[in-house]
Amino acid sequence: MTLTEIIGAFKTKLNASNLLNSLEKAADFYGESDIDSEMDDSGETLKNNPYSSSDSAFVNNAFVNNAFVNNASVKSLDAENVSGNRKVPLIKLNDVWKIYQMGESDFAALRGINLEIYEGEFLVVLGPSGSGKSTLMNLIGCLDLPSRGTVFLNSGDISELEESELARIRGQMIGFIFQSFNLIPTLNTLENVLLPLEFQEEDPHTAQKKAAYLLEIVGLSDKKHNLPSQLSGGQRQRVAIARSLAVNPPVILADEPTGNLDSKTGNYILEFLNSLNKKEGKTVIIVTHDLELIKYATRIVYIRDGRIEKVEECILDEGRK
Numbered sequence: 001m002t003l004t005e006i007i008g009a010f011k012t013k014l015n016a017s018n019l020l021n022s023l024e025k026a027a028d029f030y031g032e033s034d035i036d037s038e039m040d041d042s043g044e045t046l047k048n049n050p051y052s053s054s055d056s057a058f059v060n061n062a063f064v065n066n067a068f069v070n071n072a073s074v075k076s077l078d079a080e081n082v083s084g085n086r087k088v089p090l091i092k093l094n095d096v097w098k099i100y101q102m103g104e105s106d107f108a109a110l111r112g113i114n115l116e117i118y119e120g121e122f123l124v125v126l127g128p129s130g131s132g133k134s135t136l137m138n139l140i141g142c143l144d145l146p147s148r149g150t151v152f153l154n155s156g157d158i159s160e161l162e163e164s165e166l167a168r169i170r171g172q173m174i175g176f177i178f179q180s181f182n183l184i185p186t187l188n189t190l191e192n193v194l195l196p197l198e199f200q201e202e203d204p205h206t207a208q209k210k211a212a213y214l215l216e217i218v219g220l221s222d223k224k225h226n227l228p229s230q231l232s233g234g235q236r237q238r239v240a241i242a243r244s245l246a247v248n249p250p251v252i253l254a255d256e257p258t259g260n261l262d263s264k265t266g267n268y269i270l271e272f273l274n275s276l277n278k279k280e281g282k283t284v285i286i287v288t289h290d291l292e293l294i295k296y297a298t299r300i301v302y303i304r305d306g307r308i309e310k311v312e313e314c315i316l317d318e319g320r321k
Ligand SMILES: Nc1ncnc2c1ncn2[C@@H]1O[C@H](COP(=O)(O)OP(=O)(O)OP(=O)(O)O)[C@@H](O)[C@H]1O
Pocket: 100, 101, 102, 107, 109, 127, 128, 129, 130, 131, 132, 133, 134, 135, 136, 289
């Protein structure tokens, strides 16, 4: 199987019926009332959902059964090599160290991290400023490589991959939501959301429809032609979320997603991520120092001074689903 075929197997659709709750929340939040008109008679599909033509369900078992890379030289943790019925982790960090050079001296930002992350988790990584959260997120998101130890992404050792392969996996598998939004200042809202689709060489007409659809989901249909500088912080964050969802990635990594937002917008964004996790089955990984976020977590990883201090499993009650 080629890398393209493997990635193709992971490309999934946004399930329209499952998105309705998110849309309804968005409608409530922004005081819009025309969302119902988008539904067909059964109330289950959105007429204009450009993601609904795909034929695969979101949670695809292929995701846990295939390595990213069909390369004999890559260390593999194939299902057959795992004893019993234990699931194969989507992401696995094995004794990971990150050491930054500081002039003559070295600084170890991560010191022997061991962590397994499974498909469908809502993982919250909590820790004080400087504890290594962003460094950890960069490694989980294949944006950086460890100084020592190994990062496996769906059983493939990422350090064995060419940068071009890593970039491709990042582009198609992982939606990043950063504190700084990372929007391109010279591109308007629509163009920013179109960017990853163009990178993926999506057909221009479909790409336009997808971008418009996502801006509708995040309540910014009327801001398509605004530049980032003409948006509020919360609106920029919502554009960043729309862009991160454009290629429908199965994994969403967020670094302080509510960082500088007012509490209403922050809550809306968290509810939206929660909905993507609980209803769409997307794996959500958030690094933060905000204790408020733990109410959404299925697991909490506490990090301090570059080490995992403790890991807590969370049992969700009905009200938090
Ligand atoms: N490129 C770098 N060079 C040197 N030191 C770095 C570099 N990046 C991060 N560090 C150091 O590594 C440590 C961990 O940084 P990191 O950004 O991961 O922390 P954090 O937990 O995300 O902090 P915050 O919550 O303030 O964003 C800090 O002491 C930081 O100063």
